[in-house]
Amino acid sequence: GEDVEQSLFLSVREGDSSVINCTYTDSSSTYLYWYKQEPGAGLQLLTYIFSNMDMKQDQRLTVLLNKKDKHLSLRIADTQTGDSAIYFCAEPPGEGGYNKLIFGAGTRLAVHP
Amino acid sequence: EAGVAQSPRYKIIEKRQSVAFWCNPISGHATLYWYQQILGQGPKLLIQFQNNGVVDDSQLPKDRFSAERLKGVDSTLKIQPAKLEDSAVYLCASSFNSPLAGGRNEQFFGPGTRLTVL
Numbered sequence A: 001g002e003d004v005e006q007s008l009f010l011s012v013r014e015g016d017s018s019v020i021n022c023t024y025t026d027s028s029s030t031y032l033y034w035y036k037q038e039p040g041a042g043l044q045l046l047t048y049i050f051s052n053m054d055m056k057q058d059q060r061l062t063v064l065l066n067k068k069d070k071h072l073s074l075r076i077a078d079t080q081t082g083d084s085a086i087y088f089c090a091e092p093p094g095e096g097g098y099n100k101l102i103f104g105a106g107t108r109l110a111v112h113p
Numbered sequence B: 001e002a003g004v005a006q007s008p009r010y011k012i013i014e015k016r017q018s019v020a021f022w023c024n025p026i027s028g029h030a031t032l033y034w035y036q037q038i039l040g041q042g043p044k045l046l047i048q049f050q051n052n053g054v055v056d057d058s059q060l061p062k063d064r065f066s067a068e069r070l071k072g073v074d075s076t077l078k079i080q081p082a083k084l085e086d087s088a089v090y091l092c093a094s095s096f097n098s099p100l101a102g103g104r105n106e107q108f109f110g111p112g113t114r115l116t117v118l
Helices: none
Strands: A004-006 A009-013 A018-024 A031-037 A043-050 A055-058 A061-066 A071-076 A085-091 A107-112 B005-007 B010-013 B019-024 B031-037 B044-050 B053-056 B065-068 B075-079 B088-095 B113-117
Touching: A004 A085, A009 A018, A018 A085, A018 A107, A031 A061, A031 A071, A043 A055, A043 A061, A043 A071, A071 A085, B005 B088, B010 B019, B019 B088, B019 B113, B031 B075, B044 B065, B044 B075, B075 B088
Parallel strands: A009 A107, B010 B113
Antiparallel strands: A004 A018, A018 A071, A031 A043, A031 A085, A055 A061, A061 A071, A085 A107, B005 B019, B019 B075, B031 B044, B031 B088, B044 B053, B065 B075, B088 B113
């Protein structure tokens, strides 16, 4: 079955770069997503990458995709205290599924001065 | 545009009681999702609607959970009777896209309802 795995916790200093990693199982995924969840709030789409790309950059965010290793990463440059949140990697299920998402357990990012 | 609305934000009940959650998706979004998010875990899909029809309820514990979306807009999720393990945040999300697999699936989430079962 589908499975998305992430490390659970990351602590960085303000101004440093953060790298959040994710591994997924379904090789047929067309889009892969990163969502952000702030305390007491729902999830918000942060960025996504199409499977025929290996990198996507959007301002401070860089997404890297290694399809061979089924590895996805999110890099946040110049991390700020406002980036403190839980970050979820998500992928669609295997072939034949409706347009739904399988989420990882989330990586809690803590930014300290 | 207004986001996905959910109510109530918090609910505390005793086990074996019933509870209902309400969701109003973004206007024009045909697809609506209910997720259960247990503390420390990612959201798990319970049920997916396309307009007022169910397209996926494979993860819904049908002996105690039910959901409906009668007019293809608002939706309610009910638990009857509740168990201790139902304590979680229940998230509603909506999307504009086709329900078929393969397309980009940007889902917009509400703030969730935090349920505590004592």
